[in-house]
Amino acid sequence: MNRCKQKLFYADKEKNGFNVRFFMPELPEVETVRRDLVPVLVGKKITKITVLHAAPVKDGVKKFIKSLQFKTIHHIDRIGKLLVVDVGEGVFLLIHLKMTGQLIYRKGATTVEGGHSLSGFKDVPMPSTFTWVVWHLNDGSDLYFNDMRKFGYLKIVDAQEKDRIVARYGAEPLTKKFTLDYFLKILEKRNTPIKSLLLNQTLVAGIGNIYADEICFDAGIFPGIRVAILTMKQKKKLFQSIGSILKKAIKYKGTTFKNYLSPHGKKGNFLDFLQVYQREGKKCLRCDGGIIAQKRIGGRNSRYCPLCQKVLH
DNA sequence: CTTCTTGTTACTGA
């Protein structure tokens, strides 16, 4: 999608009253956040914590502040869409961004283009209307947690609970654990629509609605197809598509509709590569004549090309 | 007012 078409896409959507402004931080977005934060946070000491709204803080603000103050950030990890911050002494901070969460890192500057705002991208002072927590670091920099919808959460856990939570997730794609054998095995003895399987975090970690649709399109497979009738060739193609789509999305630093920003205030660029997500009613970019359709599959709105993602029986 | 958005979990029914 070139720049001109992209503009039209936004205009059409707004005219039709669809809400295109929300993003979903899925694996590629959360991984982008992690990669941006590691070089600027690891080794830094948290000198002060400001909690502007207690709602996203699980298990009490007191415990939250006490657990993090004067700790040093040792390591930032990710499982699926969950960030795991190791602050040493067996204490871990879990951060889930859910739909509209942002982590913004600022040193010196007090505004960020595209911070949460009801009126679109523009310069927003930090902390913004939707900043709930600020971590002040020993070098004068700050990390802001913003979340318009307040669906995201911040949770302090010990090593045992962290391990228990991490263990609930299935294999992480793009790691050695996610092999073709593993994928074939989780497809066995199941008969759910393939899209529901891709969204099941206990089987594959990190895929959400955007990338589930994009992966199915890339594989040329109807997202509602039951896994039991997939051919071996289709299963292998799906496995390959999971890797290639997620890798490409990370390369372009994720997808931004409106609210997703990396910690340095940058939008993701994968929007330009979306083939089906939020393209319903538009021409298929792969085949001649297909019009992207929309259907509810596994309780989720799904987009696909009815011509090149055939329903096989 | 209703309906839609998402990731996650609790629950139901098979």
Add this chain to the structure above:
DNA sequence: ATCAGTAACAAGAA
């Protein structure tokens, strides 16, 4: 015991 499917929840937009 295991799996499929759905409701519920958070908060805001239209």
